[in-house]
Structure formats: C-alpha cells, structure tokens
Amino acid sequence: MEVESRYVAVRHHVEGFPSEDDFEVKKVKVRWTPESGEVLVRNLCLSMDPYQLNRMKRRSASHHAVDGIVPGERIESYGAGEVVASACDEYKEGDVVAGVLGWEDYTLFRPSPAVLMSKLAAAPSGDDLPLSHHLSALGTSGMTAYAGLYEVCRPERGEKVFVSAAAGSVGSLVGQFAKLAGCYVVGCAGTNAKVDLVKNKLGFDDAFNYKEEPDMRAALKRYFPDGIDIYFDNVGGETLEAALATMNTYGRVALCGVISEYTDAGGRPAAPDLLEVIYKRITIRGFFAWDFLARFGEFGGVVGDWIRRGKVQVVEDVSDGLESVPSAFTALFRGENIGKKIVKLA
Template sequence: MAVTNKYIAIKNFINGVPKDSDFELKTESLSLSLEPVPSFLVIVKTLYLSIDPSQLNRMKEYSSSQKAISFATRINPGEVIDSIGVGRVVASNQTEFVKGFSGLTAYGGFFEVCKPKKGERVFVSTAAGSVGNLVGQYAKLSGCFVVGCTGTDQKVELLKEKLGFDDAFNYKKEPDLKLALKRYFPDGIDIYFDNVGGEMLEAVVENMNVQGRIAACGAISEYANTRNKKVSLSLIDIIYKRIIIQGFLTPDLMNMSEDFISATSAHICAGKIHVLEDVSFGLESVPTAFIGIFRGDNIGKKIVKISD
C-alpha cells in the first residue's frame, strides 16, 4: 500500500535564533505492507507532536550535546525532524512499547534530584513553561515556599492566582537579578529548578543557602545565544555553601514512571494540579510553534495537533 507522508525539515543548520525561512514542509511516498505486518514493524499515525526548545541543539551544525546521548544526535538539512508525540497504532505485531511522559521531567527532577523537604524555599525559572509550572505545583504540594519567574505580567498572575505559587515576578522588569532574588528570598534559596541557565543561574548561586541544590534541567538562554557571553559562577559560593548542581535528562528517570503516573493522576483528579497546554493545529504550524517558544509565546506545554 502506498501512502503519502508529510514532515518538517530544516533547510540549513540553525546556529542562532530560529526563523520561518529555516524550515520547509516536505512530502514523501511510503510503501507499507499491512498483511501480514512484519514482526519488526510498528505503523503509527501521529496525532500530537511535542514542541521542545532543546531540539534547537540538534539543528545546529555542532553542539556538544549531540554526542552525549542518542536522542540528541544532529539533524541534517532535509532530514525528518523526529520528536516525541502521541500516536495511534495502525498496525503491529508488537505487544510492548516504550512510552514517554513530558511531566516525568518535572516530577523526577524535583523529587529525585532536588530532594525537597517541607518548609524549604524553592525558586523555579521559566515557571509558566511545560516543566516549570509542574515543578512549582509539586513544590507547593510538598509544603515548600515557592517563587517563580516568567516573562510577562499575565503569566505572573497565572502563577500566583491559578497555580498557587507564593509569589512570582517578571524577570524582564528586573534590572538586577541578584537584587531581585534577595528581595523575594530574604532568607536565601534552598532549591533552584533551572530551565534557563545564563545570568539567572549566576544570580541564584549568589543567593543560595548552605547545602542548596540546583537541578539543571534546561538552558534555553544558551540554545540560541549568538553573543557567546559566558556565565561566571562563583566557585567560592559553590564550595563554601556546599551547593550541589546536577544536570539530568528524562531517560535517567524512567524508573520513576509508575510513581509519577500514579501520584500525578491522583493530584489532577483531586484538582490539586492544573494541567497547562498550549495547542496549535496542523503540521504546517510546527515551525511557528517552535519559534514561538524562544519568544516566550507559550503558556504551559506547547503541542501541535496533527490529526484526529
């Protein structure tokens, strides 16, 4: 059976901020055999695609991340941009599949890496994003004091009014991030869930408490950085405060999948966790959706609905 498959590709390597002209919609013809389905083959119809800023590192001509783990390998111009998503199995003889869970990053990163204690002071960057909003909600459910930062006043209100953060601020209105954090955390920061890296991380280290923990989840400020400005972390603070900074990836946390699904499902059903989704429609909208992440357009998890 011959079918037409559409996909998004890059026209060239992207070494700065992505733009519409970097992408193209391509079409290919596939020949699929359904009767019988070979034992090694799984045919899936894509329903939703996850839009993730870290994909930009794969679209660069070179990034050190491309050699660190298999799912971060480089995407060459013209190739299919593979992504995590939700699909419907059309045909298969397989009985087992590996499933991905976007919220696992927030759950595992916070509980396994940060190891929170009740009453601790938690700071979350990109707090209205797909991971950050969940981290803040998990922290509140754990009895922590939580402050988030984001890029618009609208998102600040959402964090405080809907998601229950103790406080939040618009980092774009703060000329001095170090002083801003001193104001929001007069008693210091115990846990920082980092989604941005850059100058924010530098400011946080100065405001961390003794034996503070930093979960390095993302570095969106560096993904499209064309200024080559390097962050200068205070090793004196890191050493004398005994600060732990740990990077992690979602595959490191797969052993927590069952706990994540059980606990999070119960919280959602009880109305204790709010799910934030930002949905675009159609494969053609993927480049715009991806570019929008770097402008801060999305609220919550950015996804694209491909088909019903």
C-alpha cells in the same frame, strides 16, 4: 499498506535563533508490510521541545546524548498517536500510544526500549485524561519536573524553592510539585500575564517579571529573605549567579535546559561564584528525565491522580496542523508560549 505522509524537516543546519524559513514540509509515501515487524502510527499530537534546536546545529554538546538532525530528513519527536497497522503482538490497530514518534503525519516504529512507547490504555496514568496531557504533564515535561525536583533536588517540607521560566512547560509543573511537597515557591517569568498565571492559577507563593527587575540579586533577596534552598534553573546566565548568591548552605541547583544558550542569544554565560559553591556546599547537577526511567510508571500514576483531583493544573498552548510546526517551534525561543507547546494534527 502505503500512506501519503508529510514531514517537517530543516533545510540546513540551524545556528542561533531559528526562523520559519529554516523549515520545509516534505511529502513522502510510507509503506508498511505485515512482514516488516513494524508498527504504523497516525500521529495525533506532537511535543514542541526547545532542545530540538541543539540537535539542528552542526555541532553541539547535545550530540553527546542525542543524534544530530540531518537537513532534509525526518525529525524524531515525542508525540502521541493511534496505531493503524501493526506487525507485532504488543500493539494492535486502534491502540493509542505515546512515545518517540516524529514531526510527521505517520510514523513507522519498531518496538524497542529506545522509543519509550507506552499504550495509554495500559499506562499507570490511564487513558481518561486529554491525550495532549501525555505530552505535557504526563510526558517528557512532566517527567523532567518530577525527576528534577524529587530525585535531583530532594525537597524537604518548608524549604524555599526558586523556579525560572516558571510559566514554561517544566517550570509550571516544578512549582506545583514543590508546593505539594510543602515548600515555599517563587517563580519568575518574562511577561505579566505569565506572572499572573503562576501566582493566581498555579498557586506559587509569589512570582515576578524578571524584565522589570534591574537587579536580580536584590529581587531574590526580597523574595527570599531566608535564602533559597533549591533553584530549578531553566535560564542560566545572571539569574543563575544571583540564585547562587542568595542560596543557603547545602543548596541544590537542577539544570535541565538553558534556552538562552541554545540560541546563542547573547547575554553573558553564567560564571558561577565558585567560592559560593564551595562554602555553601552547593550541588549543581545536569540531568535528563530519561535518566530516571525506572520511576516513569510511578510518575504517571501519581501525577495522573493529582491532575484528576485538581491538585495540579496542566497549562498547554496548542497549535493546529502539521504545517504549524515551524511557527510553533520557533515561538518557543521568543518566549511566546505559556505552558507546554503542542501541535495537534487533524
């Protein structure tokens, strides 16, 4: 079988802020044969993840963990799709799957643990929820929030949790998960519409627009008169320093992304006060969702159930068509998305 496919590539390595001109849509014929051992998937929706920008750089600390992206070549990405041809028993035509696919119409994959591919009909999260949720609350963003909060931060009932980028794909879930764990939760975000969403739809105890706070330490002291126990950091910089200054003894900081540093957006990198870290015995830990893969089944079951029972709201920001990938992806770095950015394919 041979299909016409399109894929999105970078024209060259991307340093600093990305622009739509850095991308191109290329055409290719994808050939599948019964002898190949491969599965052919027609992609239905694609996950837009800020960390992909690090992969597009010539050099990045990210290359320790994930391969760099080669200009002109296809870009692997978490996504969901439908099997249209399969040369192995585990998958058959019509199966709906989520896992590592690509920014393209069709993906060929060979079953292996590395592709993290799950069949939704058999997944603990079930297949009755919207497909896009498997890229947001039930996908990498959800698993990042779940593992980051429950494994890295280990909240106790009554603890005080601060979430930056609180209206983002991960932050919006971290805050809701922390509320379910009995915590007091305050988020910050960069527009009043995001603050309103976080407070009024997602049920955070409070939220504020950091652009309206000239002094982040003063703001945090106001929102956390009893100090911060857990800081789920998505931004680094001055916000991280201020959170450490407001933190209680045995505080925990989870780091899963620092979007401002992906773009070298300027802004001073964080210089955490190490005396605060020592005297308050603070732990700062970088992590990936996939370090906790053993809990992925449990995660899908628990969070799927929370969504069905209305205990967790899923916020998605959807664009249409493969050709919208460059604008959808670059919008992440302008803070334009609310919740998880997803591209649906026709």
